[in-house]
Every structure is written in structure tokens, then in C-alpha cells.
Amino acid sequence: RKEVEQDPGPFNVPEGATVAFNCTYSNSASQSFFWYRQDCRKEPKLLMSVYSSGNEDGRFTAQLNRASQYISLLIRDSKLSDSATYLCVVAYNNAGNMLTFGGGTRLMVKP
Amino acid sequence: NAGVTQTPKFQVLKTGQSMTLQCAQDMNHEYMSWYRQDPGMGLRLIHYSVGAGITDQGEVPNGYNVSRSTTEDFPLRLLSAAPSQTSVYFCASSPTGTSPEQFFGPGTRLTVL
Numbered sequence: 001r002k003e004v005e006q007d008p009g010p011f012n013v014p015e016g017a018t019v020a021f022n023c024t025y026s027n028s029a030s031q032s033f034f035w036y037r038q039d040c041r042k043e044p045k046l047l048m049s050v051y052s053s054g055n056e057d058g059r060f061t062a063q064l065n066r067a068s069q070y071i072s073l074l075i076r077d078s079k080l081s082d083s084a085t086y087l088c089v090v091a092y093n094n095a096g097n098m099l100t101f102g103g104g105t106r107l108m109v110k111p
Numbered sequence: 112n113a114g115v116t117q118t119p120k121f122q123v124l125k126t127g128q129s130m131t132l133q134c135a136q137d138m139n140h141e142y143m144s145w146y147r148q149d150p151g152m153g154l155r156l157i158h159y160s161v162g163a164g165i166t167d168q169g170e171v172p173n174g175y176n177v178s179r180s181t182t183e184d185f186p187l188r189l190l191s192a193a194p195s196q197t198s199v200y201f202c203a204s205s206p207t208g209t210s211p212e213q214f215f216g217p218g219t220r221l222t223v224l
Binding site: 002004008032034042043044046049087091093100101102103104 | 209
């Protein structure tokens with residue numbers, strides 16, 4: 001079983017739609033959680049950290065459910081430029097060598 | 112700041128050949144790492160370094176060597192390339208070993224025939 005699991009998609013949504021991705025992780029001792037964004041044939045970039053209380057950054061909302069060991073990312077009012085692969089990342093601690101990446105969920109926003 | 116740079120962008124090797132993937136960063140980051148990305152598998156850590164002169168193995172180190180003689184450079188050596196090493200290789204850096212945000216280079220697409 002993978003340590004961090006994501007639905008690979010693709011999620012095809014029209015512009016303006018709200019879309020949500022989930023990610024589950026197996027290590028209950030995980031401490032830090034992140035969403036990265038990866039454009040086609042580009043490098044991953046940090047989108048946002050995920051805090052226990054949930055956090056929002058503009059149209060993006062991330063939530064963490066420790067009891068069920070899942071993380072979610074909600075994107076409101078989708079833009080064409082949101083088309084990308086979203087990587088769920090879990091860390092046992094904050095050490096860089098302890099990051100575990102999910103396989104990614106691909107989002108395609110259509111006009 | 113150029114950030115994290117990698118060369119080459121693309122490479123084709125024959126089985127058994129050796130080569131070095133170059134990675135450099137100009138942000139004075141202590142921590143550097145190498146990942147490989149295969150379809151559907153997520154990024155997997157190959158080797159990492161918490162500072163000049165210090166390296167350690169990640170999840171999938173077999174077939175790869177690294178060294179860190181300077182803060183800026185962290186080359187990855189493939190000793191004897193195999194088709195299973197066909198992948199996209201990303202170098203990443205962060206200010207310290209406990210900084211959660213990784214800054215990635217643009218990647219090297221390697222094909223081993």
C-alpha cells in the first residue's frame with residue numbers, strides 16, 4: 001500500500017467550477033502536510049501548507065483530518081490556469097528527507 | 112538568483128554507460144536532494160545532503176552516487192545505467208534540513224536504452 005494515495009484523475013471541470021481533491025496517508029505519526037502544484041513537464045512548486053485548523057489562500061482551501069488521515073484541497077471558481085497536477089505531500093517531521101509525495105491528481109479546467 | 116539549475120535537460124544513454132547529472136543552487140541552501148519521478152509513483156528520494164561534505168541515502172539509492180564538495184553543487188552519478196533508471200530526475204534544495212518547502216530544479220529527462 002502506498003504511503004500517500006491520491007486519485008490520479010484527470011478531473012475535467014468547466015471554468016468557474018468548484019473542485020475538491022482528497023489524499024490519504026498511512027503513517028499516523030505524520031506531522032506536516034503540504035500541497036504542491038506541478039505544471040506539465042515542469043518542476044513541482046509549493047502551493048500551500050496544510051494546518052490542523054484548515055487554511056485558505058485566495059480561492060484555495062486546504063483541510064486536514066488527522067482522525068481519518070486525509071487531506072483535502074478545494075479550489076473555487078476554477079481558472080484555466082489552474083490546470084496542473086496537484087501533489088499531496090506528507091512529512092514525518094519537518095526534515096526534507098522525510099517528505100513522502102503522492103502520485104498526484106491531474107486537473108484540467110476547460111473553457 | 113537563478114535558483115536551482117540542472118543540466119542536461121535531456122539525455123539518452125545506452126545500458127551500461129555512466130554519466131553525471133549536474134545540480135547547482137545559488138541560494139546558499141544547506142539541504143539538497145535528488146528525486147526521481149516515474150508515472151503514477153510520486154517523487155522518490157534518491158540521496159540527500161544536509162551540508163557540504165555530508166550525504167546520505169534516501170528511499171531508492173541503488174545505482175546512484177552523490178558527493179557534496181561545495182554548498183552550491185550536488186551532482187548525481189549513474190554508475191552503470193539500466194533501463195529501470197529511465198525517469199525524470201529532479202534536484203531540490205531548502206535552507207536547512209528542517210525547512211519543509213523544497214525548491215526544485217527544472218528536471219532532467221533521462222532515457223536508458
